Amino acid sequence: MRIFLKVWRQATPRDRGGFVDYTAENISPDMSFLEMLDVVNESLIVKGQDPIAFDSDCREGICGTCGFLVGGVPHGPDPGTSVCQLHMRRFKDDDRLVLEPWRARAFPVLKDLVVDRSAFDRIIQAGGYTSVNVGGAQDANLILVAKTASDKAMDSAACIGCGACVAACKNASAALFTSAKVAHLAFLPQGQPERATRVVAMVERHDAEGFGSCSNEGECEAVCPKEIPITNIAHMNREYLRAMLVTRD
Amino acid sequence: MPSRFRRVLSSSVGTKLLMGLTGAALFVYMLLHLAGNALILAGEDVFNEYSHMLISNPLILPIELGLLAVFLLHVYKAVTMWMSNRAARPVGYLKKELAGHTSRKSLSSSTMIGSGLFILGFVVIHVKQFKFGTFYQVTDSTVRDLYQTEIEVFQNPFWVTVYVLATLLVGLHLRHGFASAFQSLGLDHPLYTRRLTALGVLFALLIGVGLAVIPVWVYFRY
Ligand code: SF4
Ligand code: FES
Numbered sequence: 001m002r003i004f005l006k007v008w009r010q011a012t013p014r015d016r017g018g019f020v021d022y023t024a025e026n027i028s029p030d031m032s033f034l035e036m037l038d039v040v041n042e043s044l045i046v047k048g049q050d051p052i053a054f055d056s057d058c059r060e061g062i063c064g065t066c067g068f069l070v071g072g073v074p075h076g077p078d079p080g081t082s083v084c085q086l087h088m089r090r091f092k093d094d095d096r097l098v099l100e101p102w103r104a105r106a107f108p109v110l111k112d113l114v115v116d117r118s119a120f121d122r123i124i125q126a127g128g129y130t131s132v133n134v135g136g137a138q139d140a141n142l143i144l145v146a147k148t149a150s151d152k153a154m155d156s157a158a159c160i161g162c163g164a165c166v167a168a169c170k171n172a173s174a175a176l177f178t179s180a181k182v183a184h185l186a187f188l189p190q191g192q193p194e195r196a197t198r199v200v201a202m203v204e205r206h207d208a209e210g211f212g213s214c215s216n217e218g219e220c221e222a223v224c225p226k227e228i229p230i231t232n233i234a235h236m237n238r239e240y241l242r243a244m245l246v247t248r249d
Numbered sequence: 250m251p252s253r254f255r256r257v258l259s260s261s262v263g264t265k266l267l268m269g270l271t272g273a274a275l276f277v278y279m280l281l282h283l284a285g286n287a288l289i290l291a292g293e294d295v296f297n298e299y300s301h302m303l304i305s306n307p308l309i310l311p312i313e314l315g316l317l318a319v320f321l322l323h324v325y326k327a328v329t330m331w332m333s334n335r336a337a338r339p340v341g342y343l344k345k346e347l348a349g350h351t352s353r354k355s356l357s358s359s360t361m362i363g364s365g366l367f368i369l370g371f372v373v374i375h376v377k378q379f380k381f382g383t384f385y386q387v388t389d390s391t392v393r394d395l396y397q398t399e400i401e402v403f404q405n406p407f408w409v410t411v412y413v414l415a416t417l418l419v420g421l422h423l424r425h426g427f428a429s430a431f432q433s434l435g436l437d438h439p440l441y442t443r444r445l446t447a448l449g450v451l452f453a454l455l456i457g458v459g460l461a462v463i464p465v466w467v468y469f470r471y
Contacts, residue, residue, distance in 0.1 A: 006343075019343065072346030079350045098344040105337050168348055170359070171334035173261070203262045212337035213261035213330055216429040217358045222348035229351075231437050238435030240262040244253050 029089035053112040064160030074164035082225035104172035126205035127198035153187035165220030171212030179236035196243035269433030357424035371415035403467035420457015
């Protein structure tokens, strides 16, 4: 296969950057999208040029490290798929694809397609954990968790923190990410003690990082590699309302 | 720690809660407004009686002030939110496609600020033309002949066009706003959430087209 690429190149965070055209040749349809970029990069290195920088780690869709826009869609056109799990058979020979980094004030570009997502870490640091010291492991049946609750918590916890939701949102809002983390703990008994302070602190951090607010369009949900639904956002808003109206501390 | 009140006013989620709440209130108002105005189809006497009943009620002033406050809060929050949302993405994309799949992005959802600002401008003109418009009196009584004012305004094809456009934009605004308010307020349940979009379309058509019918009807009748 042959693919024409238009890739965002930016040497440093302060560099102005711009798009550069590349041709990916001799691509197997069985390659993943990142493997295709590896091939391009090898040819660049041979020519003594700087390879295209992009993030990746597990390359099996579970770590959340990879991510950029492929042809105008975060993680590319396949639903529920991170870009490392996107395969070249999805495209046609001689397709033209634009590759761009996530764009958000809170996600400054570090290099080419790599952005700094530490804003997500700071949202977690603001409250996405439980600070109760639980001691040694206790009997699993001591705290009963309903199957439905544990299932829902697991669904929300499936968020891998990739940032595609922010990239897709017209407001660069991280509402989906934040809400997944809020909901995941709100479903479980372990999350109850800090339930109210958590949602308030995480929302505050979310705003301070410069993310926008949610317009309820659901573009995030549609690009999310883990298909985290925006019902999580409704849940977060409910938690927030509860924290504001009935929580006393 | 900022106070709860300040927090609700300023945080992204608090803003959405306020937008949902004020939006829902304005939606209910629009339903009543449509129902009341539809009385024009029942003729001059019924309509004037209805409007007289409204303005002669001592509760009307506090209700109007409350409505104004809700409206202004909705507008103020919408504008500040829109500005901070724009600031959240200083550099845009070269190519951005609709995500498709489960996304609910629509013409309506992408034009909320535009339709909203148009409606804001329209409301100012609308209130001026009717509430503070020409005062006719029904012969031999103190009742205001609002019917006459309405005929006067809608004699002009220009105003008919403006009103039809504005009411259709109200419908467009509600198309997204209806379901969106539920989501913002955290009212989400498998029982009804899936039906909200369709219900929003229904209400958008009812209110948008329903209100648009009135100026057209008056124009062709007189
Ligand atoms: S919610 Fe989905 S798109 Fe957003 S960070 Fe988590 S996994 Fe990525
Ligand atoms: S590299 Fe781990 S999810 Fe793509």
